[in-house]
Amino acid sequence: MHFIPSIPLQAVMHYFEYKSGDVIGMLPLIGMWSIITVLIFMLYKIESYKKKEFILLHRIHEQQEHELDIQEAERRRIAADLHDEIGSSLATIKMNLQSLRYSSVYDEQRATSLLELVDQTSQNVRRATHNLIPPHFETTPFTSILQSYFSSLDSRGAIAFHYYCNAYQHYFSTRQELLLYRIVMELTHNIIRHAKASEATVQILFCPTYLEIMVEDNGIGLPPAIQQGIGLSSVHSRVKSLEGKIHMDSGRCGTTFIIHVPVSCEHAC
Amino acid sequence: MPVNIMLADDHRLFITGIRNLISADPALRVTHVATNGQELLDLFLTRLPDIVLIDINMPIMNGLEATRKIRDHYPRVKVIIVSGYNDAHLIAEAMEAGARGYLLKDCNAEDLFHTIHLVHSGQTSFPFRPHLPVQNFETDNAFLQQFHLTRREKEILQLISRQHTNQQIANHLHLSIYTIETHRKNIMKKLQLKTPAALMKFILTHPCHSVIFGFYCLVLLS
Numbered sequence: 001m002h003f004i005p006s007i008p009l010q011a012v013m014h015y016f017e018y019k020s021g022d023v024i025g026m027l028p029l030i031g032m033w034s035i036i037t038v039l040i041f042m043l044y045k046i047e048s049y050k051k052k053e054f055i056l057l058h059r060i061h062e063q064q065e066h067e068l069d070i071q072e073a074e075r076r077r078i079a080a081d082l083h084d085e086i087g088s089s090l091a092t093i094k095m096n097l098q099s100l101r102y103s104s105v106y107d108e109q110r111a112t113s114l115l116e117l118v119d120q121t122s123q124n125v126r127r128a129t130h131n132l133i134p135p136h137f138e139t140t141p142f143t144s145i146l147q148s149y150f151s152s153l154d155s156r157g158a159i160a161f162h163y164y165c166n167a168y169q170h171y172f173s174t175r176q177e178l179l180l181y182r183i184v185m186e187l188t189h190n191i192i193r194h195a196k197a198s199e200a201t202v203q204i205l206f207c208p209t210y211l212e213i214m215v216e217d218n219g220i221g222l223p224p225a226i227q228q229g230i231g232l233s234s235v236h237s238r239v240k241s242l243e244g245k246i247h248m249d250s251g252r253c254g255t256t257f258i259i260h261v262p263v264s265c266e267h268a269c
Numbered sequence: 270m271p272v273n274i275m276l277a278d279d280h281r282l283f284i285t286g287i288r289n290l291i292s293a294d295p296a297l298r299v300t301h302v303a304t305n306g307q308e309l310l311d312l313f314l315t316r317l318p319d320i321v322l323i324d325i326n327m328p329i330m331n332g333l334e335a336t337r338k339i340r341d342h343y344p345r346v347k348v349i350i351v352s353g354y355n356d357a358h359l360i361a362e363a364m365e366a367g368a369r370g371y372l373l374k375d376c377n378a379e380d381l382f383h384t385i386h387l388v389h390s391g392q393t394s395f396p397f398r399p400h401l402p403v404q405n406f407e408t409d410n411a412f413l414q415q416f417h418l419t420r421r422e423k424e425i426l427q428l429i430s431r432q433h434t435n436q437q438i439a440n441h442l443h444l445s446i447y448t449i450e451t452h453r454k455n456i457m458k459k460l461q462l463k464t465p466a467a468l469m470k471f472i473l474t475h476p477c478h479s480v481i482f483g484f485y486c487l488v489l490l491s
Contacts, residue, residue, distance in 0.1 A: 091374035095286030148357035
């Protein structure tokens with residue numbers, strides 16, 4: 001028992017007297033303290049929510065990238081199947097049809113019309129395969145593929161496309177080049193479908209620290225529905241995935257897209 | 270002496286088809302077939318063909334790789350690529366790899382025979398593709414053409430020469446100031462100029478000035 005220090009009764013009484021005498025005077029102070037405490041607590045909460053939000057956004061970003069990768073992998077697989085299975089089979093059918101001997105003119109005519117059908121189907125398969133992913137994308141600079149795309153467009157379209165690319169630099173991985181290629185193709189398709197333009201210019205400019213894509217047309221400007229559409233949102237998410245910036249300038253005299261994609265340090269130095 | 274041909278394609282039915290077709294020409298003879306590039310090169314150890322018909326997409330060693338090897342080690346063997354692809358960049362790559370001809374898999378029999386005989390006689394045969402660069406930005410000024418300026422860039426150059434500010438150019442062309450600034454930067458880069466003063470000097474001293482003046486008149490008239 002003697003271990004417990006005995007508190008003098010007088011001291012305790014004095015304490016309570018002092019307390020009760022000043023408690024009303026201290027109320028504002030206590031109020032301020034509690035408000036500050038609540039504020040600090042709320043700030044802390046906001047901070048943690050911000051952190052959570054950041055993590056979630058990051059996760060969404062990762063998810064989107066993952067989706068893009070899955071989409072590309074699937075496209076590659078379908079393109080390979082189309083080309084290797086259907087394309088080759090069609091070619092085989094044609095080879096064999098051509099080596100057959102026909103006993104009558106009627107048979108030969110039927111074979112000729114069959115050959116025409118095979119030709120048409122082969123062309124469709126080839127176009128579909130190319131749209132999924134251009135062949136040998138991994139080993140060809142994306143600017144060369146764009147070059148051959150625009151030179152094939154130039155001769156048949158109502159819109160005169162001008163394409164210019166300065167000296168190609170191997171700044172990007174195949175995955176990134178595919179994203180860049182898709183961005184340019186989407187913007188080009190937008191012009192063909194919606195811009196009502198007579199001329200368009202596509203420029204790919206390699207600068208020391210960034211790549212610039214500039215796509216201009218002299219059409220009527222993009223209607224708001226298109227600006228909010230799936231096509232452009234896929235462009236936005238691809239630009240974001242490349243950590244780039246996109247600037248759209250659409251008015252009654254045409255639309256200009258300017259995209260800047262930074263070059264990662266290892267390539268820039 | 271018939272022309273000795275080797276075929277390489279991983280699609281067996283296609284090989285059978287093309288073999289049947291070639292057998293119709295007595296001047297041609299298919300000696301061996303392979304299902305990939307490596308197998309084809311192994312066959313070369315027993316006998317060298319005159320001509321090889323080879324697909325691009327094959328496992329183990331693809332056609333382009335095999336073509337490069339043949340060019341380097343067996344320069345007398347002539348290679349014709351037979352592919353399902355009709356893309357300019359692949360045709361260019363085939364040429365660069367040393368192929369003498371390029372055929373589409375679904376070509377006509379006449380084209381096939383024609384190409385084989387042409388290549389055998391020492392010539393080359395590639396599908397015609399207008400592989401011209403698509404940058405026909407006006408041909409009126411040979412001097413400016415070397416800088417690859419686009420029509421819009423020339424328009425802006427002309428407005429700069431009239432002492433317009435970026436804001437005035439933006440209003441004139443219904444574009445945002447950021448777009449104009451970017452165009453301006455690109456013009457400077459293409460002309461390899463560092464400062465706005467250098468740009469002004471370029472405009473004043475180079476022959477493009479007269480053309481720009483012409484442009485100016487056109488704009489005034491329109």
